[in-house]
Amino acid sequence: MSTFYITTPIYYVNDAPHIGHAYTTVVADAFARWHRLLGDDTMMLTGTDEHGLKIQRAAEENGVSPQEQVDSTSVLFRDAASLMNIANDDFIRTTEPRHHAAVQELMQRIYDNGYIYSDTYEGLYCVGCEAYYTEDELNDGNCRIHDRPAEQMVEENYFFKLSAFADQLLEYFEQTDGVVKPDGYRNEVLGLLKQELRDVSISRSSLSWGIPVPWDDKHVFYVWYDALINYATAAGFGADDAAFEKWWPNVTHIIGKDIIRFHCVFWPAMLLAAGITDLPKYYVHGWLLIGGEKMSKSKLNSVTPKQLIDGDDDQGFAAFGVDGFRYHFLRDPPFGPDSDFSYEQMITRYNSDLANQFGNLVQRVITVTGKKCGDVSPAPSADSPLAAVATEAYEATAAAWERAQPPIAFDATWRLIRETNEYLAANEPWKMEEGADVDRVMGDALEAIRIVTILASPAIPEAAQRTWERIGMEGNVEDQRLPEAAGWGAYPGGVALLSGDPLFPRLKG
RNA sequence: GGCGACGUAGCUCAGCUGGUUAGAGCGCUCGACUCAUAAUCGGGAGGUCGUGGGUUCGAGUCCCACCGUCGCUACCA
Numbered sequence: 001m002s003t004f005y006i007t008t009p010i011y012y013v014n015d016a017p018h019i020g021h022a023y024t025t026v027v028a029d030a031f032a033r034w035h036r037l038l039g040d041d042t043m044m045l046t047g048t049d050e051h052g053l054k055i056q057r058a059a060e061e062n063g064v065s066p067q068e069q070v071d072s073t074s075v076l077f078r079d080a081a082s083l084m085n086i087a088n089d090d091f092i093r094t095t096e097p098r099h100h101a102a103v104q105e106l107m108q109r110i111y112d113n114g115y116i117y118s119d120t121y122e123g124l125y126c127v128g129c130e131a132y133y134t135e136d137e138l139n140d141g142n143c144r145i146h147d148r149p150a151e152q153m154v155e156e157n158y159f160f161k162l163s164a165f166a167d168q169l170l171e172y173f174e175q176t177d178g179v180v181k182p183d184g185y186r187n188e189v190l191g192l193l194k195q196e197l198r199d200v201s202i203s204r205s206s207l208s209w210g211i212p213v214p215w216d217d218k219h220v221f222y223v224w225y226d227a228l229i230n231y232a233t234a235a236g237f238g239a240d241d242a243a244f245e246k247w248w249p250n251v252t253h254i255i256g257k258d259i260i261r262f263h264c265v266f267w268p269a270m271l272l273a274a275g276i277t278d279l280p281k282y283y284v285h286g287w288l289l290i291g292g293e294k295m296s297k298s299k300l301n302s303v304t305p306k307q308l309i310d311g312d313d314d315q316g317f318a319a320f321g322v323d324g325f326r327y328h329f330l331r332d333p334p335f336g337p338d339s340d341f342s343y344e345q346m347i348t349r350y351n352s353d354l355a356n357q358f359g360n361l362v363q364r365v366i367t368v369t370g371k372k373c374g375d376v377s378p379a380p381s382a383d384s385p386l387a388a389v390a391t392e393a394y395e396a397t398a399a400a401w402e403r404a405q406p407p408i409a410f411d412a413t414w415r416l417i418r419e420t421n422e423y424l425a426a427n428e429p430w431k432m433e434e435g436a437d438v439d440r441v442m443g444d445a446l447e448a449i450r451i452v453t454i455l456a457s458p459a460i461p462e463a464a465q466r467t468w469e470r471i472g473m474e475g476n477v478e479d480q481r482l483p484e485a486a487g488w489g490a491y492p493g494g495v496a497l498l499s500g501d502p503l504f505p506r507l508k509g
Numbered sequence: 510g511g512c513g514a515c516g517u518a519g520c521u522c523a524g525c526u527g528g529u530u531a532g533a534g535c536g537c538u539c540g541a542c543u544c545a546u547a548a549u550c551g552g553g554a555g556g557u558c559g560u561g562g563g564u565u566c567g568a569g570u571c572c573c574a575c576c577g578u579c580g581c582u583a584c585c586a
Contacts (some may be wrong), residue, residue, distance in 0.1 A: 009586060024586045063552065163567035184514070188581065191512060200583075224584060266584095287586075314585075334522070338517085338579080345521075364545035408523090411534075418534095425550040429527055431545075502546045 002098045004035040004042045005247040007112035007231050008254055010078075010092065013073035014058065017080040019289055019329075019341065020256075022305045026329045027285065027406060028254045029086045033458035034409075036399050036467045039481045043247055045234045046081060047092030052223035056209035066209045070095055074158035080305055085322045085461055092234045094226055096209075102231045103221060104214040105238035106274050107202075108346060115161045115273040121201055124150035139295055146263055158219060160232040165269040166197045172268065172279055181404035182336035185257065185284040189264045194465040200266065222361050228267045231280070249278040257284050261423070279381040283404045308346070316506040317343070324350045330406045330459045331495040353410075354463075357417050361424075362449055366497050368419050369442045378439035379446035379493025387488040389419045389449050394486040397455050413455040420448040446471050448492040465493065470498040 008028045011021050025046055030043035050070040059069035064257040065156065074093055081088060108117055154226055170193045173179055173186060180186040203219040204210065210220025220226075227235075231251060236243030255263050260282075303317075313321030320328070328346045330355065333339040369377055380387075396412035424445060432438040457464035457477045468477045472495030484490075 012585075015585075016530055018586095020586050091567095187513070191581075195512090195582075198583085222584095255586085257580080258585070260581085261586065285586075286580090320544090332521080339521085342521090345535090348520095351546095352535065353548060360546055360548050362545095364549080366545095367545045414534090421549055424544080425542075428542080428544085430545095490543095506548080507550080 002040050003246055004032070004040040004264070005058055005235060005249045005251040006031050006035075006042070006044050007234075007251065008046040009259060009451075010047040010094065010227055010230050011077050012052075012054075013051045013070050013077070014054050014320070016073070018078050019303055019304065019305060021077070022080065022084060023288055023327075023329045023333070024252050024254055024256065024285065025081060025325050027087055027283075027335070028407055030213070030326070030330050030458040031252075031254070031401070031404075032479065033087065033461065036478060037454065037458070037480060037482045037485075041246075043089045043235075044087065045092060045231065046077075046086065047090075047222065047234070048077050048094070048231060049227040049230070050074060050093055050095045051210045051220070051226055053204075053207045053209070056207055059209075067095065083309060083322070084305055084326065086231065087461075090234050092230050092258050094230055096233075098239060099226075099230060099233045100211050100501070102233035102238045103211045106229055106232060106270070107221065108214050109224075109274040110160070110270060113273055113275065113310070115164060116158050116202070117161070119159050120154065121157045122154040124167060125150075125153040126295060143448055153206065155205050156219075157201040157205075158197045158213060158216070160202045160225075160266075160270070160273070162197045162199050162266065162269050165463055166193060168272055169193050169265065169268055173264070176240070178281070179279075180282045182284070184336065185260065185282070188257075188260060192261055192265055224262060225266070225270070228262060228270065232271075232276075232342055240489070252281045253281060254283045254285065257286055260284060261466050275479070283335070285335055286333075288333060288341040289338055293396075317423060318347065320346065320350055320507070321462075321504070323463045324354060324507075325460075325506065327410070327459045331410045332407065334407055335405050335473070347507055350504065353414060354460070354504040355502070355506045357414065357421065358452070359463075359502050361417055361421055361445075362503060363469060363499075364424070365442065365445045365449060366470060366499050368424075369446065369497055370499065371476050372429060372432065372434055372438045373442055374434070375496065376494050377446055377497050378443035380443040380489055380491050381440045384440075384444040384447070384488070386416075386420060386423055386444050386448050387415055390448060390488050394451070394455065394483065398482070410456065410459060412453060416448055416452050416455075420445055420452075421449075443493055446493075447488065450491045451486050451488075454482070466500075466503060470500060471495075472497050 006028050028044060028046065028317055032042050035387055037394070048070070056066050058393065059066040062069060070093070078091055081091070092133060112173050170190070173193065175188050178191055187192045192299070196277065202222050202225045203213050205219045208220065210223060211226050213219040215220060228450045231253065232244070232248070232463050236249040254264055262284060263280070269490060307315060307317050309321050309322050309325045311317055332349055337433055393412055393416035396415070397409045400406070400409035424441070429438045429441045429442045432441070449467065450473065453464045453471075454477055461478065464477045471491075
């Protein structure tokens with residue numbers, strides 16, 4: 001059995017959860033669920049990033065302690081994950097003691113290995129970015145992102161010798177296959193590595209809301225370096241060596257394209273500097289845009305997962321349910337490029353794929369079986385024309401996951417649904433007399449539904465489980481193991497079917 | 510400025526190392542059916558593959574130029 005460890009970025013608690021975070025988290029969860037189906041020992045991690053000057057100042061403004069400030073926001077992300085039915089195995093907060101310990105341990109190792117040195121840094125600093133800028137990176141002295149004046153700052157900093165790792169990193173990304181998916185982003189990483197790698201400042205003495213530098217307690221680590229280490233913390237770094245050795249060689253980070261530099265350059269360099277030679281793999285996605293613009297500036301920025309899952313009459317949002325919500329983000333945006341978030345597209349996708357094709361198929365098959373096959377379900381036939389379709393659907397689905405392309409995976413799975421609808425139309429079982437012929441057709445359809453239910457479960461876990469029960473299967477879909485469970489003929493027949501309300505009621509556009 | 514990506518049916522996109530009449534889903538339209546959530550099934554319309562050159566027996570698929578959109582170039586998923 002192999003292991004699979006997948007992470008989302010940890011979300012900065014300065015922001016409330018929006019559908020951009022939701023997208024990343026849902027995709028990560030679906031990957032984790034797919035790997036569990038494959039029988040991989042899987043761990044999925046998400047969490048919150050809670051240090052830094054922005055937090056410290058927000059707390060001051062609100063008249064609360066930084067800890068109170070982050071406690072109140074972190075829980076919003078935890079709740080959002082729960083609302084979206086995210087089956088994360090851990091939720092890390094960078095303010096936890098275990099993380100403090102891991103950061104200090106890892107940084108101390110880097111220091112002991114001679115890759116950290118002290119120097120002064122003077123420059124124009126944007127508090128919003130928590131970053132220094134040069135004059136020409138500013139717009140009339142104002143930060144281009146936050147449109148506020150950068151402040152002149154001088155501080156004693158510790159620097160990390162990033163420059164020492166250029167060759168090793170280049171070798172890793174050039175020679176190791178499939179490290180960065182989709183492939184296009186690998187080129188971006190190589191592009192970054194071929195520029196001059198300048199040493200980076202990793203500490204701050206100007207604030208206290210951070211993790212103290214163990215060899216100099218006047219400093220705290222700059223929030224980004226503290227944050228990156230969360231992935232190692234949760235895997236047991238410095239605390240549970242067996243766990244770390246188990247998970248770390250198989251870690252995959254899901255990240256947005258904007259944080260490639262941190263994750264693909266700084267982070268692996270830090271690992272190497274600390275003597276850790278297993279480096280992460282990456283799935284990189286683009287942004288969800290609205291009207292071609294990045295989410296944060298637009299009106300729909302305020303759309304929350306909850307509004308789309310539960311519906312919002314005031315705003316005119318339909319209730320997609322947790323599965324409808326998840327399915328859209330897994331099926332519509334191509335994984336990698338930027339794509340426009342479209343409410344209309346979300347409605348269309350839901351009605352077409354979930355209500356009309358899948359939900360309706362389940363409904364009609366159960367009804368016809370009940371009318372034509374007596375009290376119990378028939379078994380599938382070994383030589384069904386759908387058998388080959390099912391095999392193909394499974395193989396294409398699995399291949400798409402392997403390429404880190406959830407939209408293609410679900411498209412492949414849905415081909416089996418469409419073919420099953422065609423199969424029914426071609427055979428017209430509702431016109432047939434009770435007997436072997438109609439039993440064969442309905443057994444085949446039920447078997448196709450069983451397989452689809454498993455393959456679709458990473459996107460629509462709730463509806464998958466309900467479908468599983470309606471076709472008379474016992475236990476949980478998520479306990480099925482691929483590829484065996486996708487093999488044709490496993491549907492037992494002779495079980496009682498359950499009818500019920502539509503799994504996905506059609507939504508009004 | 511430098512590096513890079515993209516531009517294919519109304520929409521979202523597939524089209525690997527160049528090879529018969531350019532594909533899918535959705536949408537639209539006509540028809541069929543009635544088991545089903547006005548769902549499903551079949552047919553159809555619709556593209557000079559951004560523009561102009563070039564290489565080749567042959568290019569959406571390689572090369573050049575141009576136009577357009579966008580990203581990265583030290584920190585918003």
